[in-house]
Amino acid sequence: MSKSLFIAEKPSVAQEFAKALKVGGVRKDGYLEGDEVIVTWCVGHLVTMSYPEAYDPKYKRWSLATLPFLPETFLYEVIPAVKKQFQIVSSLLNRKDVEVIYVCTDSGREGEYIYRLVEQMAGVKGKTRKRVWIDSQTEEEILHGIHTAKDLSAYDNLAHAAYLRAKEDYLMGINFSRLLSLMYGDAISSYLHTNYTVISVGRVMTCVLGMVVRREREIRQFVKTPFYRVLNEMEFEGRSLCGEFKAVEGSEYYLSPKLYKENGFQEKKDAEELIGNLSKNPPLSAIVEKIERKKEKKNPPLLYNLAELQNECSRYLKLSPDETLRIVQELYEKKLVTYPRTDARVLSTAVAKEIGKHIKGIGGLPEYQGFAQEILESKAYQTIAKTRYVNDKQITDHYAIIPTGQGFQNLRSLNGNAGKIYGLIVRRFLSIFYPPAVYQKVNLVTKMGRESFFSTYKVLEEPGYLKV
DSSP states (O other): OOEEEEEESSHHHHHHHHHHTTOOSOEETTEEEOSSEEEEEOOSOSEEEOOGGGTOGGGGSOOGGGOSOOOSSOOEEEOGGGHHHHHHHHHHHTOTTEEEEEEESOSSHHHHHHHHHHHHHHTOOSOEEEEOOOSSOSHHHHHHHHHTOEEGGGGHHHHHHHHHHHHHHHHHHHHHHHHHHHHHHHHHHHHHTOSOOOOOOOTTHHHHHHHHHHHHHHHHHOOOOOOBOOEEEEEETTEEEEEEEEOOTTSTTTTOTTEEETTEESSHHHHHHHHHHHTSSSSOOOEEEEEEEEEEEEOOOOOBOHHHHHHHHHHHHOOOHHHHHHHHHHHHHTTSBOOSSOOOOSBOHHHHHTHHHHHHHHTTSHHHHHHHHHHHHHTGGGGGGGSTTBOGGGOSSOOOBOBOSOOGGGGGGOOHHHHHHHHHHHHHHHHTTSOOEEEEEEEEEEEETTEEEEEEEEEEEEOGGGGO
16 A cells, blocks of 8 residues: 655654654554555754765865865765654655655745755655645645645755855855964964864854844944934923924024034033023913824734844843744644744735634633623634735745734643743734724923923824734
8 A cells, every 4th residue: 555754853843743643553663654654753853964074074074275265066974863764754755655746845945855865865766756845834834835745856945045045154164264363363273272162153143243243343333423313301291301402593502513413511510500591580381382293003013023022022031043943843833823934924825814713712701701702702813914914025935023823722831931922923923813903192392581492292092913
């Protein structure tokens, strides 16, 4: 009997596929097997690019004479720590009774690369290969991904991009790390009093380091220039306001050399002089010269992609980007949110048609039940495809990170930060179905003698999405 082989990127994902496929067989060493289905897994990367000494022993010694290192054909090798799992996967890929291979690694460039390297090293020939592309690990999404799986060749361009990225990183790292270490390593070692120094160079790492260095230089070269502002406090329409002095036309200090700029003095004594002049005739009062009121709308922000979520978690939860990624990956693997490694902040038209299911699912959580019910009753989700939150042109591999509306049995096992991140994702998602918040913005100009003070404040009139 012929069988289908499903290969996932990690054991936990393989377990979800096995559940969805109702694989009732016994778990074996490195795979699960049923009557018609075999499910196996990688453990991340099983294959890597070989170091230069694998091409020729002479490259083991770092020398300027052997640079640049530019092989015509690149060599690959199995990572020693995962050799056993590679052998298991390789043998399954080449089993005679396996006719169809379903590639279920992460739906993205790196996931594609992980499988293609394994297939390349295993020497797979004559098999039908299908690519499963999913946005979450719910059973419904997994089965849909299997049902709509395309031929693997449809993703050849993605694989080419992955290979090219890896080769670029490899060549840049190998050549420039050796070059700079040979040229400057001794000088740095002498300065640091170390035996040797390796200068690591990378496509991303070195660019980020350059940004840090540039910023540090700006900080060191910055010269503080103190200046002195004059503020007043007043009551207006039942609220306490702060007004800022500006030397506008008509002011005694208009275009005065005493100013640093129009809202501040170079010398403290000049600011105190102004205060003294204004305070000569108590009680102090100001005349409203101009008042301007206008309404402002603030739309719900776009949905989270990974970078935006990392920024939010850094700002509010003091989490590092790596820690945020680890947590949101955990939420994904527990079926609570969609695929996290996305750069899109919008939804696809396809998922917009099914978005009501997500909202209904979230309504099962008491904390969000009221919001979900309000959205469903208003039917706001039915027109979401016509808004800026849905745009197929802004999506490459995956749409924005949103809650699946499932996996709630796993909520209890989340730690504090994981629960908070899940809450951020849910609230951001629900907010896009609410109207904008409406403010009344008031610009006020008051006069004290010849001098003008400027105040601005906002009043929230309609909370809109902020209620979420």
